[in-house]
Amino acid sequence: MTTLLAPASRSRERVRTHPVIEVFGPTIQGEGAEAGLPTHFVRFGGCDYRCSWCDTMYAVDPAVVRATAERLSVDGILARLESLSGAPRWVTLSGGNPALHHLDALVDALHGDGFLVAAETQGSVWRDWLTSLDRLTISPKPPSSGMASERNVARFHEFMDAAAAARPVSILKVVCFDESDLTWARDLAAGYPSLPLFLSAGTPVPGPADVRRAVGDRYRWLCERVAGDPTLGHARVLPQLHVIAWKEATGV
């Protein structure tokens, strides 16, 4: 646990560098429990998944990550954040899968700067620093992603055991493209009834000419299915708000 590190070890942590794809903001969080709230983003390169509809392949594809990621220390990341305008309360750590990295010192430093810190991960790799977050969004990938293998689901349940023992401020978020995804999300979430459940209408990748229409139509389908399902009276259904605002632009 970060809080047990000796001072020398903590300062070593601050010079360790991480592969950063982009630091941007302030923008509006488009998904999950903080949807609609101003936030800065730090996007890390690298992912252990290859989702069929990944909308951030530039942070996943190893060749692209090698060519474009900048190695930044905690202080380097803080300097980039301090150069941004606005005064959002939140910094969101994203990816790729940010849980591939050792971000204990970064989370501590962001807290020291007065930020609330959120991260999103698919729930494949546990790290103790996830416990220090103000929000952990756990977003397991449903069948349409091509990643819902038995092995990945088993790892997800191991991740959830670790999260339950550590008690971070967690929500479950599942992207739903079709009926199979929704059924999968409902069955999976039933095993974790104490976690708030967010269902996010999937955005096609690559987006069609009228991506807002595509998102709106899928959001309507998801709203109607969830509203009518007596087992999902507690679930919150959202579109990707950043797609409603900016369509497919990145870095916003």
Add this chain to the structure above:
Amino acid sequence: MTTLLAPASRSRERVRTHPVIEVFGPTIQGEGAEAGLPTHFVRFGGCDYRCSWCDTMYAVDPAVVRATAERLSVDGILARLESLSGAPRWVTLSGGNPALHHLDALVDALHGDGFLVAAETQGSVWRDWLTSLDRLTISPKPPSSGMASERNVARFHEFMDAAAAARPVSILKVVCFDESDLTWARDLAAGYPSLPLFLSAGTPVPGPADVRRAVGDRYRWLCERVAGDPTLGHARVLPQLHVIAWKEATGV
């Protein structure tokens, strides 16, 4: 206060009738703190405002309300709700301005049926039953509505004094169509720093052919303005989610 009513008085309350425009659901709440959550709606007829961009004039215009509203008792409203499918946790009381009506017994009865109860009002008329809600959305109307007169603003502050004394679970929500609305919202909200602030991108009435595009473009404007404003780092920005899903359909 409802809770001080003698039993005879409480049963009289249950036979009192109210002008109901529509009872529908389950649908997805499109705005405010419960945005994205399944809910039933009860829409009451009558309003003390005439907002230029009102999207529910069929619950406001006195001639239409007289012609179409059904007078329902608390038991009549409950029967309608029980005939609906799904199992949302919430019932939302809307209008028009539901605070024109004496809904103490209805809120009690809905709680008795296990529902959480929300209501939205512009903050012009205080009622003690608002204290019993699980969510009170206070939505003062900005300049573009044509309703932000000095007299209405003074009444709003009186309403807020009553709300502060009664301590319901409140949020502030302001619809923003333009810069004047946003400035007005920011200044008004600064007087109530303990209340969560929701800013809702206005939907044009009547809607253009591509209402999702119009909403998306205004939402983008509002996101960019709020994200960059150091005084609004805590504000949550949302589009009207029901417009994203269903465009201008009513009763969904």
